[in-house]
Amino acid sequence: MIVLYILLGLFGLFLLLEVFFYLMAFQGHTGADFTRFNFALKPELRPYAQLILSGKRYCLETPHEDAVIRARDGVKLAGRVYDREEARAVVIMMHGYRSMAENDFSCSSEYVHKSGFAMILPDQRAHGRSGGRAMTFGIRERWDVMEWIKYAETRFPGKRIILEGLSMGSSTVLMAAGERELPPSVAGIICDCGYTSPRDIIRTVIRSWHLPVGLCYPMVRLAGRVLGGFDVEECSALEAGRRARVPALFIHGEADDFVPCRMGRDNYAAYAGPKKLVTVPGAGHGLSYVVDMPQCQRALNGFLDGILEKMENSAINLN
Numbered sequence: 016m017i018v019l020y021i022l023l024g025l026f027g028l029f030l031l032l033e034v035f036f037y038l039m040a041f042q043g044h045t046g047a048d049f050t051r052f053n054f055a056l057k058p059e060l061r062p063y064a065q066l067i068l069s070g071k072r073y074c075l076e077t078p079h080e081d082a083v084i085r086a087r088d089g090v091k092l093a094g095r096v097y098d099r100e101e102a103r104a105v106v107i108m109m110h111g112y113r114s115m116a117e118n119d120f121s122c123s124s125e126y127v128h129k130s131g132f133a134m135i136l137p138d139q140r141a142h143g144r145s146g147g148r149a150m151t152f153g154i155r156e157r158w159d160v161m162e163w164i165k166y167a168e169t170r171f172p173g174k175r176i177i178l179e180g181l182s183m184g185s186s187t188v189l190m191a192a193g194e195r196e197l198p199p200s201v202a203g204i205i206c207d208c209g210y211t212s213p214r215d216i217i218r219t220v221i222r223s224w225h226l227p228v229g230l231c232y233p234m235v236r237l238a239g240r241v242l243g244g245f246d247v248e249e250c251s252a253l254e255a256g257r258r259a260r261v262p263a264l265f266i267h268g269e270a271d272d273f274v275p276c277r278m279g280r281d282n283y284a285a286y287a288g289p290k291k292l293v294t295v296p297g298a299g300h301g302l303s304y305v306v307d308m309p310q311c312q313r314a315l316n317g318f319l320d321g322i323l324e325k326m327e328n329s330a331i332n333l334n
Contacts, residue, residue, distance in 0.1 A: 037238035043141025070121035093144035094137035102133035111182030149243035152213035157190035185209025186252040193255025212251035256286040268298025
């Protein structure tokens with residue numbers, strides 16, 4: 016009888032750990048307010064506070080439309096649409112883990128919009144105004160990108176589409192670019208500080224917490240499968256890049272201590288399509304643009320101008 020109690024106790028402990036790992040890694044935050052920066056908790060942002068807050072005001076105060084679409088699994092996906100008269104193209108901006116687009120693209124979005132591009136800023140599933148109970152590190156989100164592309168094709172007929180992502184959004188965009196059904200309307204992708212795979216980044220974070228990777232990672236993976244209904248090893252940004260063909264711009268901060276810069280270099284090295292890599296000395300996670308704005312703007316200009324000029328010269332008819 017004692018043995019039975021011990022076994023039941025161990026099983027109960029195992030279930031509690033599974034719930035704990037699920038909540039820590041995958042639990043959604045639908046309805047949560049991620050629009051405020053806590054500069055006290057993120058001291059690395061303080062030198063750029065004025066710039067970041069100014070960019071956020073542009074995102075929130077510039078006239079836009081609210082859009083709602085449905086993911087393939089029926090989850091509600093919400094986003095903001097910023098039109099532009101005679102838009103050169105449409106940029107879909109996918110934000111990172113437990114963040115929002117108006118945070119992650121608080122500065123670059125203003126520059127992109129004023130450069131003549133329409134924009135779509137989705138709330139990733141399980142974030143903000145979108146539905147869903149689990150964040151899946153790009154596994155399901157890559158299919159959400161496909162639905163946003165379809166929306167963009169309808170909302171902005173005949174316009175080229177650029178996919179841009181930061182952190183988890185970057186890896187999501189890269190995973191989408193490797194899918195066979197990527198529409199020809201997609202002219203290129205921009206990947207800022209993305210990880211090589213959900214597996215790699217989860218193991219990296221576990222290691223940074225000084226926990227045993229060999230014990231904890233299988234439990235995190237199982238929590239995703241049992242409680243979230245997905246497998247974190249189903250897709251890899253690195254492997255998707257080997258199948259991708261659209262032009263890509265990779266950006267990564269060399270001082271990134273969350274998603275190591277080596278992951279950005281690995282994604283760049285594996286990418287099969289035309290590509291360019293920009294690394295920014297001294298830039299932490301997601302801070303390349305604010306740390307070296309002139310270099311990042313030159314890279315964006317050169318990339319966007321180059322692919323759009325090539326597309327115009329090729330005279331591909333999207334219709």
